Amino acid sequence: MGQKVLVIGSGAREHAVAHTLLKGDSVEAVYCSPGNPGMERDGIRTSQLAQTNHAALIDFVRENGIDWVFVGPEVPLMEGIVDGFAEAGIKAFGPNKAAAQIEGSKDFAKRLMERHNIPTAAYETFDDLDRAKQYVTDHGAPIVVKADGLAAGKGVTVAMSVDEALEALDEIFVDHRFGLAGAKVVIEDYLEGQEFSLMSFVRGAEFWTMPISQDHKRAYDGDEGPNTGGMGAYSPVPQIGQDVVREAIETIVKPTAQAMVDEGVPFTGILYAGLIATADGPKVIEYNARFGDPETEVVLPRLESDFGAGISALLNGEQPEFTWNTEGATLGVVLASEGYPVDTVTGAPIPDITVDDDSHVYYAGVANAEHGEHQLLASSGRVLLVESSGDTIEDAQRKVYGILDGLDTTGMFYRHDIGAKAL
Structure with missing residues (x-):
């Protein structure tokens, strides 16, 4: 009998994790909390439990005979979900709250690198707007401004002018665009490459x-x-x-x-x-x-x-085996809701997508339409990702865009140049 695994999260990343787990002989069933209805098309079971409800997730693991848990997103890790599972005697793969600071605080990470001589850009940390602005004015541009805490990948501004950097500081300290994540800011040198x-x-x-x-x-x-x-x-x-x-x-x-x-x-x-x-x-x-x-x-x-x-x-404290395909290439393109990431407009119907064995669709921000189980609607910024493997990046790129360009993507958009830097 294979193992039962719970994956925490709801995005395309968690869909990919769950799908890859199911491919192996060691795992018999994968649940995803909360998951999304697109995942169910791959035989992944979704539970609707919020990733913030640690007590309910612990109960779910016990009631369903789950062998171990894989935590996908950063927020539950920062909230100490792995610590909670450990206290309940449940094995979970992911860092505990103390170790998750490496992502949860840019300042923690920069100090760690400084102490251990790990190469990174020179930086200063500020919790005061005037001092931060003075540093930017003295230092000049290009310069990078980062909210210290979690901002869903959007708290970083690579400012090519001083004005742009000052505007980013106002967004963090005055507009509180990133909430508590912006209580401190890390300003670092711009790196070329x-x-x-x-x-x-x-x-x-x-x-x-x-x-x-x-x-x-x-x-x-x-x-x-x-x-x-x-x-x-x-x-x-x-x-x-x-x-x-x-x-x-x-x-x-x-x-x-x-x-x-x-x-x-x-x-x-x-x-x-x-x-x-x-x-x-x-x-x-x-x-x-x-x-x-x-x-x-x-x-x-x-x-x-x-x-x-x-x-x-x-x-389990054993030596794992991870072997990778070293030939060919894999490329994926995100289909996003109109206006993402600033003024996202959701609700667009998701077309049916037909793919071959070299390609896969990983669903993210999708929900079932009220009438009809088979109609999915866009429910957040990033809707899904289409992935293809090929002999070369160009080959994988051609396959992905062959799929996407043939769809009715009204109300959504995607980039047409993913992988272009490699060609």
Whole structure:
């Protein structure tokens, strides 16, 4: 008999995690809380329980004979859901509240890197608007302004002018656009180079890296428009050499895992390192304490080993096996609601999408229409992601856009240039 697993979360990332778990022989059933109705098309069972209702989730695990839990999003991790499961004697894969600070506070992460000589941009932290503005004026642009806490991927402004940086500070301190996440701000030097995401399975000082990927954060083609949670991604990233990846593992991933152990906050879970390949080598832009979205939807399809068996081994103190497809490429494009991420207009009907064995649809912000189980409607900013694998990035790109361009996407939009930097 295979294991029963609960995945916490509701987005395309969690859909990809649950779908990949079901592919392996070790997992027999996957529940997702709260999940979304699009996931059910892949045999994933959804529970409707909110990811914030820790007591109800603990009861659900006990009542349904769940073997272990995988926590997808950052908010429940910061709220200590893993600590709650541990107290209840339930195995959950993800960092505890103390270790999740590596994402929950930019200031915590920057101080950690400073203490352990992990390469990152020079920075200052401020909790006072006037001092922050003075620093920006003295320092000049380009410069990067970040709300200290969680802001759903939208609390970062890469300001190409001083005025833009000052405006970002007003949004954080005066308009309170990011609420408590903006009680402090980190201002750092602008780094030049191509960004890439390096995710690893981590258990204390041990880690197992995944293939790298590149995310597209801006809303519109040509990297125009506001920052979003991500509009598409691809893997691998051919313009980032293996020597750069090896250096990043040695100078960033390894010392970060060790630093967390040394500081008494050992990390177990997915450590996401958002990196930039500068002329001086790879440097850290940010850490996440969980899988990136949409990177997960293009990295996990490259996994050849049994995903559930790997996580189970990590949770049980055994040596996991993770093997990856090193040939070809995988590319994914997000379909988003009109106006996302600023004035999102939801409710657009989702067309039926037919895909072959090389492609998959991962659903995110969808809900059932009131009449008719089979009609899905867009219910949030990012609606779904279409992913394809091919012999090359160009090949995968052609497949994805062949699917998307044939759909009626009224009330929604997508970028037409995902993967273009690699061609």
